Amino acid sequence: MDRLKNKVAIVFGAGPNIGGTIAHFLAREGARVCVTDVKEEAAAAAADFIRERGWEAFGMAGDARRDEDVGRIVAATVERYGRLDIVVNMAGRVHWDDVLNMKRDDWDDSVASFATAGLLATQHGARAMLACGARGSIIHVMSTAAHFGEADGASYCAAKAGLLNFARSAAMDLAHHGIRVNTITPCSMEHQLWTTMRDEMFDPNWVQPERRGFYSRQEYLDQLPLRRFPRAADLAWAAVFLASDESSCMTGSDMAVDAGLRHKYPTWTPGKHDPLDINDYARATRVTRYGEEQELLTELLGQPIDRS
Ligand SMILES: NC(=O)c1ccc[n+]([C@@H]2O[C@H](COP(=O)([O-])OP(=O)(O)OC[C@H]3O[C@@H](n4cnc5c(N)ncnc54)[C@H](O)[C@@H]3O)[C@@H](O)[C@H]2O)c1
Numbered sequence: 001m002d003r004l005k006n007k008v009a010i011v012f013g014a015g016p017n018i019g020g021t022i023a024h025f026l027a028r029e030g031a032r033v034c035v036t037d038v039k040e041e042a043a044a045a046a047a048d049f050i051r052e053r054g055w056e057a058f059g060m061a062g063d064a065r066r067d068e069d070v071g072r073i074v075a076a077t078v079e080r081y082g083r084l085d086i087v088v089n090m091a092g093r094v095h096w097d098d099v100l101n102m103k104r105d106d107w108d109d110s111v112a113s114f115a116t117a118g119l120l121a122t123q124h125g126a127r128a129m130l131a132c133g134a135r136g137s138i139i140h141v142m143s144t145a146a147h148f149g150e151a152d153g154a155s156y157c158a159a160k161a162g163l164l165n166f167a168r169s170a171a172m173d174l175a176h177h178g179i180r181v182n183t184i185t186p187c188s189m190e191h192q193l194w195t196t197m198r199d200e201m202f203d204p205n206w207v208q209p210e211r212r213g214f215y216s217r218q219e220y221l222d223q224l225p226l227r228r229f230p231r232a233a234d235l236a237w238a239a240v241f242l243a244s245d246e247s248s249c250m251t252g253s254d255m256a257v258d259a260g261l262r263h264k265y266p267t268w269t270p271g272k273h274d275p276l277d278i279n280d281y282a283r284a285t286r287v288t289r290y291g292e293e294q295e296l297l298t299e300l301l302g303q304p305i306d307r308s
Contacts, residue, residue, distance in 0.1 A: 003244045005030035009086035010077050012036055012064045012121050014046040017191050018141060019090050021232035021291035022239045027055035029240050031086060034077040036060045038091070049290050064091035064117035074124040083132040086243040087125035090141035091117045092159070096152045110155035115162040122170050126179050135178035137243045140167050141235065142185040142254065147262060164254065171252035180251040182242045187258035188220055190229035193282050218278040222271025225260030228281075233291045 009026045013019040014035035020042075023035045027050045035046040040061035047059030060076060062069035078084055092114035095106035118140050129136035145153055146160035164183055171181035221229070238255050241247050256262045264270070286293045 001029060003029040003240060003246070004086070007031045007085040007243070008033075008077060008081040008083050009088065009243065010034045010036060010073060010084065010121075010125065011046075012070075012073075012087070012089045012117065013091035013141075014059070015039075015042050016045070016049075016289035018186075018189065018232045018235055019088075020046040020049065020289070021236045022088055022090075022141075023057065024050055024053075024055075024290045024292075025233070025236035025240050026086065026088070026243060027057050028053075029244070031243070032056040032081045034058055034060055034073060034080075036062050036064075036073050038063045046290065064089070064121065065112040067120055070117075070120040070124045074128050078128050078132065083134055084125060084128040085134045085136045087121050087136070087138045088141070088239055088243070089118055089121040089139070091121075094153075094156045097155070098152050099154050102155060107155045107158075110159040111162070114156075114159035115166060118163040118166055122167075122181065126170075126174055126177070129179055130177055135248075136180070137247070138167075138170070138174075138179065138181045139239055139242050140164075140181075140183045142183045144185060144187045144258065144262065146183075146185060168252045175251055180242075180247070182247070182250055182252070183254045184235055184238045184242070185254055185256050185258060185262065186230045186235055187224070187261045188229060189235075190231045190285060191288065193217065193229070193285055216278075217282075218271075221276060221278050221281060222269050223261060223264075224258075225264050225270045227270065227274055227276050228259055230257050230259060231291075232288060236291055 004026055009031045011019050011023040011033060014023055014037045023033050023046055027033045033050065035043050035057055037043040043059035043061050047057045050057035058080065060073050062073045064070060093109060095110050097106060122138050125138055140163055142164055143160050145157045146164040150157050167181050167183050174181060234257050238257050288294060
């Protein structure tokens, strides 16, 4: 429980899924954490959750795309806790559209909210680490979109791929200061089953009609060698490792937390040999917030769910 004792962290994008879970796990390992989000209530809820369990955190609202907001958040964290050792960034918004119809504003927002936010978190974070003499760790949460082309996902793919190679370059720039920059790549997460996909989660053949590049949940599950989706806690354990001195010889690297998806032979479909029904999978899924299991399925779906 003390892997991050005496360290101070900032998490950009602190909703109850990936960001809030990472913040929770960092705090549980002894870090004092600033949780920040463009939504004030999301930042406050994550900080309250952590403090209620006896760990140290405070929440701050701010837009990770804005230079002055990121500078203000970093300065407030250093003022409050006296140093900065860890920055975790995953803020951003996804816009789906094909190249022919893509709106320029959506493109700009994707690039600003993922790639530019990554630059600002790294730049302000590294300057603060240098000022306090910390050999810090900066972590960016990626997506398979950083590694593959996805129909209807050009702006998201471009933004995440840009952020990935930015992170590698920043790792080279900051290496001689002892500051490390690494990335974590999840594929589609288990919580997608009960958040964006919630109305369709019990329909294995569901395909979003307006999106040519989409696929059913069953098709996605069939591609996963470990026969499961990653959970926010899986990413949070990876973040704890990359934030800690246990990974002190790692920089510029990307950890795939994707049930083997990125490393499998593309035309091999594990589900053909090891079938698993998405209905059964979804029924067995436990909803988590900040990495803790909740009994919220009924509330989230707006109707009772038979999970027998
Ligand atoms: N959910 C998935 O299946 C999945 C898969 C691969 C990668 N990812 C990546 O993981 C990260 C988090 O995913 P999640 O599922 O927890 O998403 P989420 O939507 O639950 O959380 C994202 C949080 O970021 C905040 N945010 C958005 N724009 C912001 C900004 N400009 N400034 C500050 N905060 C901002 C949102 O308010 C939200 O609380 C994202 O970078 C996403 O691209 C998610």
